[in-house]
Amino acid sequence: MQNNTFSGLFIGQNFVHLPSVDSTNNYLKEELSKSTPLPEGTVIMADNQFAGRGQVNNTWVSESGKNLTFSILLNPSFLAPHQQFKLNKTVSVAINDSLRSIIGERVKIKWPNDIFIENYKLGGVLIENIIQGSNWKHAIVGIGLNINQIDFPDCLKNVTSLNKISGKEYDVNIILRTVCHAIERAYLFLRTSASEKVDIRYQELLYRLSENHFFRINGEEQLGKIIGVDESGLLIVDFLGIHRTFGFKEIEYVI
Amino acid sequence: MDIKQIQELIKFVAKSGVNEVSIEEQDFKITIKTNQAPTYVNASIPAPLPAAPVQSQVVAAAPIIPSIVSSDKDEIASNYITIKSPMIGTFYRAASPDKPSLADIGDEISAGQPVCIIEAMKLFNEIESEISGRIVKVLVENSSPVEYDQPLFLVDPS
Numbered sequence: 001m002q003n004n005t006f007s008g009l010f011i012g013q014n015f016v017h018l019p020s021v022d023s024t025n026n027y028l029k030e031e032l033s034k035s036t037p038l039p040e041g042t043v044i045m046a047d048n049q050f051a052g053r054g055q056v057n058n059t060w061v062s063e064s065g066k067n068l069t070f071s072i073l074l075n076p077s078f079l080a081p082h083q084q085f086k087l088n089k090t091v092s093v094a095i096n097d098s099l100r101s102i103i104g105e106r107v108k109i110k111w112p113n114d115i116f117i118e119n120y121k122l123g124g125v126l127i128e129n130i131i132q133g134s135n136w137k138h139a140i141v142g143i144g145l146n147i148n149q150i151d152f153p154d155c156l157k158n159v160t161s162l163n164k165i166s167g168k169e170y171d172v173n174i175i176l177r178t179v180c181h182a183i184e185r186a187y188l189f190l191r192t193s194a195s196e197k198v199d200i201r202y203q204e205l206l207y208r209l210s211e212n213h214f215f216r217i218n219g220e221e222q223l224g225k226i227i228g229v230d231e232s233g234l235l236i237v238d239f240l241g242i243h244r245t246f247g248f249k250e251i252e253y254v255i
Numbered sequence: 256m257d258i259k260q261i262q263e264l265i266k267f268v269a270k271s272g273v274n275e276v277s278i279e280e281q282d283f284k285i286t287i288k289t290n291q292a293p294t295y296v297n298a299s300i301p302a303p304l305p306a307a308p309v310q311s312q313v314v315a316a317a318p319i320i321p322s323i324v325s326s327d328k329d330e331i332a333s334n335y336i337t338i339k340s341p342m343i344g345t346f347y348r349a350a351s352p353d354k355p356s357l358a359d360i361g362d363e364i365s366a367g368q369p370v371c372i373i374e375a376m377k378l379f380n381e382i383e384s385e386i387s388g389r390i391v392k393v394l395v396e397n398s399s400p401v402e403y404d405q406p407l408f409l410v411d412p413s
Contacts (some may be wrong), residue, residue: 081341082403084378112376131341132367132383232343233376247345248377 006177010041011072011184018044020064022051024071025128025142032130032138038073042151043180045070049144066148068123068172072183074139078191081131082138085233088113090110090186090252091125091141096205099145102175103162107131108207111226111235112248115145116207119255122146143179147172158255203228214254217246223252267317287336334413336386337394337406344375358408362390370408375402388412 006012021027024044031038047066076087092113099107099115099122110116115123123145130138144208146161147170162170203209206226214221215237224237234245340346348356348371358370365387367381392409395401 081380082343084342084380085376088376088378112378127378129378129380130369130383131380133385134341137383248374 005173006043006180008041008181008184010039010189011180011187012041012043012113012177014039014170016042016044018046020048020050021046023049023142024069025126025140026051028073029128029130030069032140038099040073040075040183041218042073043070043176045176063149063151065172066146068143068145068147068176068179070176071140071142073181074141074187074190076136076139076187078154079136080134081129081136082232084127084129084136084229085229086198087141087187088125088127088233089137089198090190091127091143091183093198093205094182094203095123095143095145095179097201098179098230099162102170102178103166106165107205109202109205109231110207110253112233114207117160117165120158122160122162122165141183145175145179147175202252208253216252216254217250264409276351281364300411307399334411335391335409336412337385337390338382338386338408338410339368340373340401340403340405340407342373342375342380343403344373344401346397346399346407347372347374348397350381358384358390359392360390364390364410382407384408384410386410386412 006015016027018027021044024046027046028042029037030042031042031044046069051067072219074087076084092109092115095115096109103117106111106117108116110121113127114121115125123143126142126144127134127211128140128142130140135194146159146164148163149161150164152159162168162175164187188200189195206228209226209228210224212223215224216222224239224241227236227243229235230245230254234247236243236245237249237251267403291387296329302345348358350372357372360366364370366385367383370384371382372389373382388410390408391411394406394408401407
């Protein structure tokens with residue numbers, strides 16, 4: 001289904017709306033492998049994503065039509081593959097800032113790219129890249145945001161939605177357009193400038209920045225304070241004056 | 256310790272038949288290791304180990320040959336090509352644990368075909384081969400860390 005409700009230059013100009021799919025990222029990857037080239041900015045949205053992947057293969061449990069699950073195709077060949085955390089920062093900051101315009105300043109980025117309100121997860125990002133040699137051919141940016149779902153299974157702790165926070169119903173299409181527009185602007189900015197603005201903003205928006213909290217490392221809980229991230233995206237945590245860096249899965253937040 | 260003393264020390268160690276000598280003075284540390292061939296002085300850390308700062312001076316007595324290549328002498332001689340890692344991350348041979356390996360030894364691969372996944376900070380990278388050929392060797396264990404430019408696969412392009 002083609003749709004011209006997107007106001008931007010390229011994101012959403014090719015828009016596919018599916019009633020149901022395993023995962024919008026998988027769908028986009030399969031479309032990419034076909035012979036017809038897909039334009040950059042293609043957006044795949046699904047009312048029901050039945051095998052969406054959250055972290056550690058957690059499935060993203062979503063009531064049909066109540067939440068936003070979509071994927072955006074980007075071709076960031078202007079960046080080297082090892083600079084990919086820059087794209088992660090750009091996307092995370094754009095989502096965060098657009099949600100802040102809707103629900104206020106409590107929205108934060110939980111490193112590396114979850115969307116949190118206080119201690120509750122509102123959404124997440126899953127970026128899958130296709131790389132050949134030093135050429136970053138495609139980035140498939142999958143985004144899941146809980147919008148109108150109120151009831152969540154008991155096994156899912158620390159989960160919330162915009163509606164659960166504010167008590168209001170939202171039009172998922174408007175939020176889709178708002179978020180896509182913000183990502184497009186931020187992405188075009190990234191493409192034309194080597195500015196450190198996004199690094200600063202990402203750091204400002206980090207969940208639990210400069211606060212003392214417990215972290216689980218190799219099964220042991222330790223009190224530390226997040227200082228920021230390094231260029232490759234490793235999390236820097238201060239433990240009583242000693243700075244240590246962590247990759248994803250090497251450290252767990254105690255929430 | 257000046258360069259002449261170091262050279263003499265290297266000669267001495269080479270003749271002595273020992274494998275490794277470490278000398279530490281106030282602000283100076285040198286480690287000389289001898290393998291049968293090649294002989295080299297090594298104070299750097301091989302890529303796959305977790306990064307830990309080592310305050311020591313590196314003095315190369317002979318070109319340092321990357322460990323992966325030096326253990327495969329037979330294969331250097333031929334015209335095999337390596338597929339290298341474009342980034343730091345974790346190397347996975349399959350797209351997910353329940354799926355088969357993307358590329359196995361003996362497989363014929365073509366340019367543009369995905370051969371592995373490298374995960375970095377929750378970003379998943381499907382690495383496509385730039386060359387066509389047959390996979391001769393997988394140089395990295397599944398689910399282990401890789402460095403930027405680290406060889407991942409040996410490919411016979413003929």
